[in-house]
Amino acid sequence: MDRFRPYFAVYLILEVDGKLLMAKRFNTGYMDGMYSLVAGHVDGNETVYQAMLRETKEEVNIDIIAEDMKVVHVSHRNSNRGEREYIDVYLKASKFSGEIENLEPHKCSDLTWFEFDNLPENIVPEVKKALEDIFKGEIFSTLGF
Numbered sequence: 001m002d003r004f005r006p007y008f009a010v011y012l013i014l015e016v017d018g019k020l021l022m023a024k025r026f027n028t029g030y031m032d033g034m035y036s037l038v039a040g041h042v043d044g045n046e047t048v049y050q051a052m053l054r055e056t057k058e059e060v061n062i063d064i065i066a067e068d069m070k071v072v073h074v075s076h077r078n079s080n081r082g083e084r085e086y087i088d089v090y091l092k093a094s095k096f097s098g099e100i101e102n103l104e105p106h107k108c109s110d111l112t113w114f115e116f117d118n119l120p121e122n123i124v125p126e127v128k129k130a131l132e133d134i135f136k137g138e139i140f141s142t143l144g145f
Contacts (some may be wrong), residue, residue: 014096015093020116022123023038
């Protein structure tokens with residue numbers, strides 16, 4: 001019998017001066033037109049920190065030191081299509097080097113800083129729930145079961 005293997009993803013809560021960086025999904029086939037965070041899948045033989053460092057460089061061209069990131073939430077979710085389960089790790093950082101730029105315009109139509117009390121309505125549902133849980137101080141959640 002095959003072992004169950006969930007997908008594993010990381011999300012960056014990049015907070016600077018009370019604002020959160022969000023990326024508007026485009027042309028991905030999943031939740032296009034909705035805002036999410038800088039995020040991506042964890043590759044084999046890669047820690048969540050290494051994955052987040054790689055994704056931030058690939059997507060927005062910034063460098064973050066692993067020691068400047070903190071895990072603030074973990075979510076175990078069943079995808080909206082019910083075909084995959086995910087373990088999502090949300091990492092928070094406030095320091096980075098480099099200039100933020102959209103290196104994936106074929107997947108992201110907009111990068112915007114939003115105040116935490118004025119986030120857009122059109123946020124990917126699992127990200128919206130995780131942010132709400134984080135604001136409540138919850139470090140773990142489940143979704144879609």
